[in-house]
Amino acid sequence: MPIDIDIAHVARLARLGLSDAELSHYQAQLAVILDHAARVQEIDTEDVKPTAHPLSMVNAFRRDEVRPSLDRTEVLEQAPEHEDGYFRVPPHLETQ
Amino acid sequence: MSEYTLSGARTALRDGSVSARELIDAALDRAAKTEAELHAFLTLDHDGARLAADAADAEFAAGRDAGPLQGIPVAVKDNMVTRGIETTAASQILAGYVPPYDATAVARLKEQNAVIVGKTNMDEFAMGSSTENSAFGSSRNPWHTDRVPGGSSGGSAIAVAAGSAIVGLGSDTGGSIRQPAALCGVVGMKPTYGLVSRYGLIAFASSLDQIGPLTRTVEDSVTALEALAGHDPLDATSYRGDRPDFRTGLDGGVAGLRIGVVRELSGEGFDADVETAFRRTVDLLSEAGAEIVEVSLPSMETSLSAYYLIAPAECSANLARFDGVRYGSRHDGATVEEMMTATRADGFGQEVIRRILLGTYALSAGYYDAFYGQAQKVRTLVIRDFESAYRRVDALVSPTAPTTAFEIGSKTQDPLSMYLSDVCTIPSNLAGDPAISVPVGCDGDGLPIGFQIMAPALGEAVMFRVAHTVEQLVGFEQRPPMLEVWA
Numbered sequence: 001m002p003i004d005i006d007i008a009h010v011a012r013l014a015r016l017g018l019s020d021a022e023l024s025h026y027q028a029q030l031a032v033i034l035d036h037a038a039r040v041q042e043i044d045t046e047d048v049k050p051t052a053h054p055l056s057m058v059n060a061f062r063r064d065e066v067r068p069s070l071d072r073t074e075v076l077e078q079a080p081e082h083e084d085g086y087f088r089v090p091p092h093l094e095t096q
Numbered sequence: 097m098s099e100y101t102l103s104g105a106r107t108a109l110r111d112g113s114v115s116a117r118e119l120i121d122a123a124l125d126r127a128a129k130t131e132a133e134l135h136a137f138l139t140l141d142h143d144g145a146r147l148a149a150d151a152a153d154a155e156f157a158a159g160r161d162a163g164p165l166q167g168i169p170v171a172v173k174d175n176m177v178t179r180g181i182e183t184t185a186a187s188q189i190l191a192g193y194v195p196p197y198d199a200t201a202v203a204r205l206k207e208q209n210a211v212i213v214g215k216t217n218m219d220e221f222a223m224g225s226s227t228e229n230s231a232f233g234s235s236r237n238p239w240h241t242d243r244v245p246g247g248s249s250g251g252s253a254i255a256v257a258a259g260s261a262i263v264g265l266g267s268d269t270g271g272s273i274r275q276p277a278a279l280c281g282v283v284g285m286k287p288t289y290g291l292v293s294r295y296g297l298i299a300f301a302s303s304l305d306q307i308g309p310l311t312r313t314v315e316d317s318v319t320a321l322e323a324l325a326g327h328d329p330l331d332a333t334s335y336r337g338d339r340p341d342f343r344t345g346l347d348g349g350v351a352g353l354r355i356g357v358v359r360e361l362s363g364e365g366f367d368a369d370v371e372t373a374f375r376r377t378v379d380l381l382s383e384a385g386a387e388i389v390e391v392s393l394p395s396m397e398t399s400l401s402a403y404y405l406i407a408p409a410e411c412s413a414n415l416a417r418f419d420g421v422r423y424g425s426r427h428d429g430a431t432v433e434e435m436m437t438a439t440r441a442d443g444f445g446q447e448v449i450r451r452i453l454l455g456t457y458a459l460s461a462g463y464y465d466a467f468y469g470q471a472q473k474v475r476t477l478v479i480r481d482f483e484s485a486y487r488r489v490d491a492l493v494s495p496t497a498p499t500t501a502f503e504i505g506s507k508t509q510d511p512l513s514m515y516l517s518d519v520c521t522i523p524s525n526l527a528g529d530p531a532i533s534v535p536v537g538c539d540g541d542g543l544p545i546g547f548q549i550m551a552p553a554l555g556e557a558v559m560f561r562v563a564h565t566v567e568q569l570v571g572f573e574q575r576p577p578m579l580e581v582w583a
Contacts, residue, residue, distance in 0.1 A: 054528025
């Protein structure tokens with residue numbers, strides 16, 4: 001069963017700005033990989049619970065204690081743009 | 097001097113026959129002679145390494161000893177953050193990033209006065225099996241420079257094989273320590289999930305990722321794991337029990353042990369030379385007194401499919417953080433969304449984009465149950481298969497990889513064929529179990545072959561015991577032929 005992928009929608013969800021040529025390139029490759037991966041659907045998993053994690057983990061709480069965090073200046077130095085102690089980004093909405 | 101084992105160097109440092117400074121000078125000299133051909137490193141920290149070596153020598157002179165790694169040159173995969181040393185995970189999107197903190201694994205090395213040689217090349221964000229997916233150029237196999245070193249921890253495997261480090265740190269999500277170890281003729285082990293902290297390991301697939309060592313011998317692997325393992329409150333998935341004893345019984349041999357040969361991990365797709373070396377090693381274990389049992393794990397055949405849904409799904413979530421805001425590169429855009437979509441499309445390489453798209457699709461509305469949900473159920477079946485096998489046997493064995501090192505460029509256009517090279521290593525990641533690769537010979541082209549030993553969670557001691565026995569029985573002492581030229 002060929003797998004139908006709305007690749008432009010997936011790329012938008014993943015915030016990847018790809019050209020039409022790139023989209024069709026990845027669409028073809030994903031179809032081949034998903035065709036192989038779809039083998040999981042042939043396995044009878046009735047009454048099988050999904051495993052999200054290999055060890056049976058429970059919440060790992062830590063004590064609510066104040067401890068030093070990373071130095072703000074050092075962290076901001078790695079940002080493409082910062083201002084007044086904040087990360088700086090372009091506007092969320094286009095201005096009219 | 098560049099070909100010391102860890103245990104050899106450890107003794108030599110303490111009896112005064114070598115200094116930490118001499119070890120690091122030899123390692124850096126070897127790197128200088130080989131980098132043009134092998135490209136194992138993304139960053140060599142000449143000054144920092146020499147300072148650390150001198151400090152280690154001063155500790156020895158003062159009679160202080162922080163443990164077996166003191167003064168030992170270690171190469172660190174570039175997906176572990178290092179304070180003050182550029183860390184890119186071989187991605188253009190992180191070019192120029194200089195972390196303000198150390199990964200816990202790196203901090204542990206430093207506390208024990210190890211000497212960090214530099215940061216090693218890898219497949220971008222650890223996605224790949226050949227180190228060809230690096231944004232900064234592919235690495236080459238020291239046994240044959242037309243071949244890949246394996247991956248994704250290819251640079252660390254090369255550094256150990258070629259003598260530019262005595263220990264390499266790698267990370268293993270689907271075989272990324274064991275497969276390059278096999279292809280480069282060194283020992284590589286993936287610990288039980290949670291034994292080594294993932295804090296500061298740039299996440300690929302968080303439920304699968306685990307840091308582990310690449311070394312020249314099994315005993316060195318034990319020593320390195322002892323140095324790395326331990327609870328870390330900064331990693332919520334870190335194992336909270338007492339650290340298990342990895343070393344007991346190491347020299348005990350295999351007499352009386354039951355060892356299972358996994359039927360599904362052989363046959364079609366496996367090189368004849370790989371199968372021959374594997375069978376010969378199994379025969380040696382049998383002659384040494386192990387009881388060999390053939391074991392069928394039916395879910396092995398589907399585990400690859402499940403992995404290539406689960407790992408991309410987790411990666412698509414983990415890599416959402418690379419958006420041009422807090423670190424790395426940025427492409428300008430009129431809006432924040434334009435900036436992010438341009439930054440990500442430009443900063444990620446093809447394999448990373450492929451996996452983000454795959455994972456996003458598998459998690460998206462309407463497909464979640466059929467793909468991701470079903471893969472998580474298959475994961476349960478893989479775990480059950482292992483549990484049922486370990487009720488009958490102490491350890492399982494298989495080849496580490498179906499083939500020896502393949503030619504550079506031969507699989508880059510066919511992602512699925514590249515994925516198939518992880519078929520033997522992926523199941524242990526899905527189960528969270530430990531596994532190790534030990535070199536057991538070379539094929540007709542003189543390329544190394546790896547033998548994998550798998551054990552139940554926290555069963556490192558029996559895994560190391562079988563691995564150490566294999567190492568003694570096989571007596572693999574070959575070195576890359578080019579070492580004569582580089583020496």
